[in-house]
Amino acid sequence: MPRTDNLENLVRVCVIGRAQGLHGEVNVLSYTDSPDERFARGSELVDGGGRTYRVRSARQFKRRWILKFSGVSDRNAAEALNGTTLYAEQTYENESEEDDVDEGIYYEDLIGMRAQLADGTNLGEVTDVQEAPAQLLLVVREPQGHESLVPYVEAIVPDVDLDNRILTLDPPAGLLQEH
Structure with a gap:
């Protein structure tokens, strides 16, 4: 699980956007060059306040990712997460806060x-x-x-x-x- 006592060791992975459907899925804007690993079932992400989000499922649709987190079971809970930035521990030499989203541009x-x-x-x-x-x-x-x-x-x-x-x-x- 990522430690939030030192945010300098964390990298921004995604920002949660709007809810997707009725069962707690959310759209995310990905900032990672390893979404398959970061969004794998069971992976854990944290928000700036230290709350942990465990990925239950992930799928890609065009240029966006749709995630389902444990404990987020309906549209209202998903909508409440809109705008939340999620982080993970930096684990790759080339991964940093400055990673590219679209040819070097956030x-x-x-x-x-x-x-x-x-x-x-x-x-x-x-x-x-x-x-x-x-x-x-x-x-x-x-x-x-x-x-x-x-x-x-x-x-x-x-x-x-x-x-x-x-x-x-x-x-x-x-x-x-x-x-």
């Missing part, structure tokens, strides 16, 4: 980035990342205050510059409300 790192065209035209700011069935969606607040949903796919988001906090977009006509 989805949460996208929030607050400036969105622009390749020529530098300001399109707004990324205010949220939402999970959709086909792909992730970036919520972009445009300069006039409108919010647009932008699919986080390479054809529309060809470049993400983490150092300068700039996300380059190549939006098709009509995707953004103000452009």
Whole structure:
């Protein structure tokens, strides 16, 4: 079982999202490069308060994982876990808090980035990342205050510059409300 007395020895494994179905399953946003091992039946994860979560089952659906934990038996219990970050002991030389989710980018790192065209035209700011069935969606607040949903796919988001906090977009006509 992971020890929570020293959080420095723990790595973030996932963040629990919305409930899945009626029987206590949850969607998780995975931050580990070893989900098959981290989400294996019987594996234990802990939250920041030291509560332990034992995995009963796990399955992958497209880009997300759906987990069932011991003691979480209905939708209400699953919904109560939404937003909970889970950790595990660091066990691999190459595993650390900085592990990649999508080519070196945590989805949460996208929030607050400036969105622009390749020529530098300001399109707004990324205010949220939402999970959709086909792909992730970036919520972009445009300069006039409108919010647009932008699919986080390479054809529309060809470049993400983490150092300068700039996300380059190549939006098709009509995707953004103000452009």
